[in-house]
Amino acid sequence: MNLTIENVSKVFDDKKALDSINLEFTTGVYGILGANGSGKTTLMRILASVMKPCSGRVLLDGEDIAVMDYRYRDVIGYLPQHVGLYKNFTAEKFLLYIATLKGLTKEEAKVKVADTLELVGLADQAKKKVGKFSGGMKRRVGIAQALLNDPKIIIVDEPTAGLDPKERIRFRNLLSQISTNRIVLLSTHIVSDIEFIAKEVLILKAGKLVQKQTPQDLLRGIENKxxxxxxxxxxxxxxxxxxxxxxxxxxxxxxxxxxxxxxxxxxxxxxxxxxxxxxxxxxxxxxxxx
Incomplete structure (x- = not known):
């Protein structure tokens, strides 16, 4: 599996959010590191097919995702920075609802929701309303909904913002666990989120890609500094x-x-x-x- 970004740019009101980005991803975890306003969220939204670039294109195994349309959306799981949860729904009911929207049959949804709640460590909270969940538990419900269609590409934008250290570690380990045979793209400004799990780290600054290397190679670049x-x-x-x-x-x-x-x-x-x-x-x- 190969996800390729070819010369992608995006402009908002004369501000270039992304400037001629070229990237290639294969299976594994990729950390996208940048300060606020660096273009991380714009890039993630384009990769999640909820925003179109002004120029350039994104390819999955050589096919333009704009042409693939729903076939591309069928293979991605997306957790935006702010995910909308129905606070009066239980975790189970919310995930069953999302599974229906994703085209799973009633029986498929029942099995998949149970398995996913177990994976994210919420099986014992399935009957509780998400409005009473902690921030970390809500983020786990968010990643659970992204996994319901068994995606080959998982896109998560600032998943640990606002979480305490224990929940950040739990979430980071979860992403590492689910990365087998998948592309996982993790956007963050918290370096500890990616230090031990990222195959490669991408550094975005003012809409430009300034580095893309393994964490070890990046650190070697500042070894004597x-x-x-x-x-x-x-x-x-x-x-x-x-x-x-x-x-x-x-x-x-x-x-x-x-x-x-x-x-x-x-x-x-x-x-x-x-x-x-x-x-x-x-x-x-x-x-x-x-």
């Missing part, structure tokens, strides 16, 4: 912040330890640190972080 410096007071912190990209600031006894991104050694006492994806995010999106 991450430093640790210990300073004594807040005025020194301010001075370093005015010159360098400063990530973490940690108090250690009476001093402060700064994590700095710099092409050159920022201080005689500076020592190298192993980079992580948070460093990578700061490297590309320091303006947004600031």
């Amino acid at each position: 991450v430093w640790s410096v210990t300073v004594k007071n807040e005025s020194e912190i301010t001075r370093f912040q005015s010159i360098y990209k400063v990530g973490n600031i940690a108090r250690v006894g009476d001093s402060f330890q700064l994590r700095i991104l710099s092409d050159v050694k920022p201080h005689l006492s500076a020592t190298h640190e192993h980079p992580n994806l948070e460093d990578l995010y700061l490297y590309y999106f320091d303006e947004e972080v600031a």
Whole structure:
């Protein structure tokens, strides 16, 4: 299976949300990393076939998805950033309703809904109204509805926004679990969502694709750019912040330890640190972080 994006652009009121994007996906998890306004959601909506590009096209195994129409929608599962749930429906009733919309027979729907609720860890909550669910449970109902048609392509946009760390980990592990023989596209600005599960990470900035590599290769690109410096007071912190990209600031006894991104050694006492994806995010999106 091969999902290809050819020279896709999208413009809103003279603002270019996507600028000549070219990509290719095969089975596995892909993390799409970017700050707010980078074009992530626009790209996801185009891939989910709920928005058309101004130019370019998307192909599935060489066939234009615009020509495929419903045949393409039959093989995708989409979880948007804000999914509408009927708060007075139970989880089971809501999923049965969605299964009917997706063309499953009554018997197929009954079996598939039960299996999917088990998969997302909500089997014991099937008879409870979704309006009483936590944010994490609602997101799990969202991914459950995306899985009902056994999709080959799963598209999830900012799935862990607003979730506590425990639910983020649960959701991340779930996406990794369901990625076998599927293409999973995960859009996020939370680097920990993709650090351990992504086959490749795509970095979008101002509508442009600036990187597409494995997490390991991306980190190798900044391997000698991450430093640790210990300073004594807040005025020194301010001075370093005015010159360098400063990530973490940690108090250690009476001093402060700064994590700095710099092409050159920022201080005689500076020592190298192993980079992580948070460093990578700061490297590309320091303006947004600031």
